[in-house]
Amino acid sequence: xxxxxxxxxxxxxxxxxxxxxxxxxxxxxxxxxxxxxxxxxxxxxxxxxxxxxxxxxxxxxxxxxxxxxxxxxxxxxxxxxxxxxxxxxxxxxxxxxxxxxxxxxxxxxxxxxxxx
Amino acid sequence: xxxxxxxxxxxxxxxxxxxxxxxxxxxxxxxxxxxxxxxxxxxxxxxxxxxxxxxxxxxxxxxxxxxxxxxxxxxxxxxxxxxxxxxxxxxxxxxxxxxxxxxxxxxxxxxx
Numbered sequence: 001x002x003x004x005x006x007x008x009x010x011x012x013x014x015x016x017x018x019x020x021x022x023x024x025x026x027x028x029x030x031x032x033x034x035x036x037x038x039x040x041x042x043x044x045x046x047x048x049x050x051x052x053x054x055x056x057x058x059x060x061x062x063x064x065x066x067x068x069x070x071x072x073x074x075x076x077x078x079x080x081x082x083x084x085x086x087x088x089x090x091x092x093x094x095x096x097x098x099x100x101x102x103x104x105x106x107x108x109x110x111x112x113x114x115x116x
Numbered sequence: 117x118x119x120x121x122x123x124x125x126x127x128x129x130x131x132x133x134x135x136x137x138x139x140x141x142x143x144x145x146x147x148x149x150x151x152x153x154x155x156x157x158x159x160x161x162x163x164x165x166x167x168x169x170x171x172x173x174x175x176x177x178x179x180x181x182x183x184x185x186x187x188x189x190x191x192x193x194x195x196x197x198x199x200x201x202x203x204x205x206x207x208x209x210x211x212x213x214x215x216x217x218x219x220x221x222x223x224x225x226x227x228x
Binding site: 009032034036042043044045046049051090102103104105106107108109 | 157216217
């Protein structure tokens with residue numbers, strides 16, 4: 001079975017500071033990995049995804065994530081946070097479970113708070 | 117394109133009532149899924165479909181029913197609402213060959 005752990009429930013950063021949100025996954029083979037962002041009262045928006053190839057993935061809004069197989073991690077980073085980045089962030093993993101349908105399993109989310 | 121459209125956006129039910137949450141997508145996506153989101157629990161998969169006429173259970177299917185008669189529509193039925201089903205429900209879809217899911221804006225359901 002596949003699973004995702006986001007160790008941090010809340011992260012607080014100052015505007016302009018760098019950001020790293022942690023994500024650890026469990027899956028037996030090479031997974032598909034995703035990061036989504038959810039603003040209050042909204043649905044989830046895809047930030048970036050990793051399927052194969054280059055382990056450093058660029059996404060929208062200046063975010064990037066790095067796949068590290070040896071650490072089973074897919075951490076999300078941003079060099080300089082803006083107040084508008086305050087939101088809930090979800091990491092997700094998909095693979096060959098559920099009959100090979102690649103339905104993602106989501107972590108519990110990390111709430112990002114940005115101080116001015 | 118409208119993307120993934122969920123209706124209604126808000127609903128209050130009494131315990132024991134039944135209702136259907138609607139989900140429609142206009143992107144010709146093969147895969148569609150229903151998730152529920154509860155505080156501190158992330159998103160949990162209720163049911164999913166890999167194409168018209170094919171559905172399967174997810175992590176938390178009890179109390180819910182789905183069908184997929186067309187590619188576009190994937191309604192979620194609550195058979196007899198319970199307070200434990202108070203949640204925010206999200207429908208999502210994607211192409212079979214890959215890509216991330218596109219999410220609807222959600223239905224906030226309260227069961228009293």
